[in-house]
Amino acid sequence: MPLAPARPAKRQRRLAPEPAAPAVKGNRSSASASKSKSRLRLLWLAVPAVAGLAFYLSTGRGLGWAPEYTPSRRDPFVVADLPGRGKGLVAVRDIMQGELVIQESPLFTVPQSISESPVTLISRLLDGVSPEGRAAFLNLSYVHLPEGMDLENNPGEVALAIFQTNAVAAGDDRAGIFPRMARLNHGCSSAFNLVYTWRDREQQLFVHALRNISKGQELLTTYTDTKRTRNERREFLSQQYGFTCACAVCSLDAAASKLSDERLTAIARYYEHLRSWGRGAISGVEAIDTINKIWKLEDEEGYWSERGRLAADGAWIAASHSDASAARLWGRLAVEWYTYELGADSDLVLATQKTVDRPEKHRAWGSRHQPLAVGVPLTNGA
Numbered sequence: 001m002p003l004a005p006a007r008p009a010k011r012q013r014r015l016a017p018e019p020a021a022p023a024v025k026g027n028r029s030s031a032s033a034s035k036s037k038s039r040l041r042l043l044w045l046a047v048p049a050v051a052g053l054a055f056y057l058s059t060g061r062g063l064g065w066a067p068e069y070t071p072s073r074r075d076p077f078v079v080a081d082l083p084g085r086g087k088g089l090v091a092v093r094d095i096m097q098g099e100l101v102i103q104e105s106p107l108f109t110v111p112q113s114i115s116e117s118p119v120t121l122i123s124r125l126l127d128g129v130s131p132e133g134r135a136a137f138l139n140l141s142y143v144h145l146p147e148g149m150d151l152e153n154n155p156g157e158v159a160l161a162i163f164q165t166n167a168v169a170a171g172d173d174r175a176g177i178f179p180r181m182a183r184l185n186h187g188c189s190s191a192f193n194l195v196y197t198w199r200d201r202e203q204q205l206f207v208h209a210l211r212n213i214s215k216g217q218e219l220l221t222t223y224t225d226t227k228r229t230r231n232e233r234r235e236f237l238s239q240q241y242g243f244t245c246a247c248a249v250c251s252l253d254a255a256a257s258k259l260s261d262e263r264l265t266a267i268a269r270y271y272e273h274l275r276s277w278g279r280g281a282i283s284g285v286e287a288i289d290t291i292n293k294i295w296k297l298e299d300e301e302g303y304w305s306e307r308g309r310l311a312a313d314g315a316w317i318a319a320s321h322s323d324a325s326a327a328r329l330w331g332r333l334a335v336e337w338y339t340y341e342l343g344a345d346s347d348l349v350l351a352t353q354k355t356v357d358r359p360e361k362h363r364a365w366g367s368r369h370q371p372l373a374v375g376v377p378l379t380n381g382a
């Protein structure tokens with residue numbers, strides 16, 4: 001039976017048969033959509049729901065008695081106490097766009113489908129973890145523990161709350177705990193500076209710098225699809241993670257925030273429009289024009305995530321209309337951004353490079369029978 005998904009990582013996925021199909025980064029709200037699918041999923045969802053009937057803890061808190069997971073000497077960050085945000089990671093030197101910041105194996109992973117109680121499952125898996133790993137897990141923060149429960153009397157429920165606050169996707173159908181990565185706090189649109197991805201080949205989570213980060217800056221990832229308004233984002237984050245987001249974007253003054261909301265809403269709308277190319281509702285030229293509009297709006301917003309995927313969609317559309325030169329240019333752009341997001345040696349970079357070298361070998365090549373000059377990237381990166 002399916003289990004409510006944790007925060008999905010940016011997955012290394014095959015190019016979609018339809019542009020901009022399901023988001024690479026999602027959120028736990030996606031669980032609600034398929035809520036009714038199984039009793040077990042409901043059981044997972046029931047934990048925060050029960051907590052909701054009592055009181056959500058307003059801030060994350062750790063158990064405080066276990067040692068911190070020791071960062072390696074080569075890490076470009078330290079774990080720091082940050083006012084109002086619990087612990088977080090802060091850069092101890094400048095970090096370059098595309099740099100690998102964390103590469104981490106999971107303490108344990110759980111499948112999305114389980115046949116036993118989540119509390120029993122997490123407790124059993126924890127028993128199999130080393131004492132250091134267990135201590136690191138128990139030191140992580142958590143929210144949504146029903147009132148009146150505590151570690152002494154309800155260790156299983158506390159472990160489950162820790163899991164639910166910190167788990168991220170480890171592949172398509174598992175979620176895992178990564179104690180170092182778990183210290184990353186959240187930022188919206190232009191505020192987050194790291195993206196993470198699960199790599200099947202290495203069976204590890206890779207976290208890369210999406211933009212240049214200066215020494216002293218906090219490292220931030222994003223917990224949700226931030227292409228929505230400030231109020232919508234805040235509501236989701238408050239419900240799921242128990243905090244009111246005050247990142248740089250959420251802290252903009254009213255006028256600037258309104259502009260940001262408008263841009264993000266328009267970006268989401270254009271993504272929807274782009275998707276309709278897959279069912280033949282818009283032409284290849286209009287689809288490419290839409291990608292260029294998204295790119296421009298994202299430049300204005302400072303929203304840089306998912307650009308590898310967006311450019312790869314451009315290559316897909318160009319290839320499907322047998323437009324080799326556009327496919328090559330979009331492919332180049334995809335390689336550039338996948339390299340930042342996923343690493344130069346990732347499967348997607350290697351696969352996309354093949355489109356640059358031999359566009360006519362793309363699996364979508366000629367699938368839209370009508371050859372068409374669809375349009376090229378209108379960005380400086382091209």
Ligand SMILES: C[S@@+](CC[C@H](N)C(=O)[O-])C[C@H]1O[C@@H](n2cnc3c(N)ncnc32)[C@H](O)[C@@H]1O
Nearest residue numbers: 059060085086087141182183184185186241243
């Ligand atoms: C995965 S943990 C992140 C690390 C956590 N701060 C800690 O001390 O271990 C998620 C929790 O961190 C806190 N958090 C994350 N991002 C935040 C933000 N932008 N503002 C305030 N609290 C945040 C929330 O309590 C959230 O439930």
